[in-house]
Amino acid sequence: MTRADIKPGFKVDSTAGMFLGMKALTSINGLGNLDTAAVTDMSNMFQSDTALRLLPDLNTLNTQNVIDMSGMFVPMDAIFDDLRFK
Numbered sequence: 001m002t003r004a005d006i007k008p009g010f011k012v013d014s015t016a017g018m019f020l021g022m023k024a025l026t027s028i029n030g031l032g033n034l035d036t037a038a039v040t041d042m043s044n045m046f047q048s049d050t051a052l053r054l055l056p057d058l059n060t061l062n063t064q065n066v067i068d069m070s071g072m073f074v075p076m077d078a079i080f081d082d083l084r085f086k
Contacts, residue, residue, distance in 0.1 A: 002051075006030035016041040016068075021048045032057030037064070044071040 002024050010033055012018075019025060036042075042063070046052060063069075 002026050004028045006033045008033045009035060011035040011038070013038045014041045015039055015045045017044045017047070019046050019049055019052075020044050022052075023048060023050055025049050026051045027054050028052070028057075030057070031055060032060035034061060036062045036066075039063075040065050041068045042066050042072055043068045044074070045069075047071050047074050050075075 001022060004019065004022075004025060004027075006028065007030065012034060015034070015036060019028070039062070042061075046055075
């Protein structure tokens with residue numbers, strides 16, 4: 001799978017490992033559609049998604065109740081030059 005599409009109003013209580021290990025994933029459309037108001041754990045959400053280069057809606061995620069973001073982008077540090085947050 002190279003692209004994930006998230007429909008509006010998709011409620012989750014955890015995003016831990018949601019896209020974990022999807023090495024071919026290049027884009028996530030509708031990330032801002034995730035209703036993360038109840039989420040406390042976002043750990044490893046994008047871990048090992050080494051082809052992922054664009055997260056335009058990342059800043060729209062509600063992180064008010066999140067207490068664990070560990071490993072969220074590990075080991076993606078080699079691509080941070082290409083990763084764009086819009």
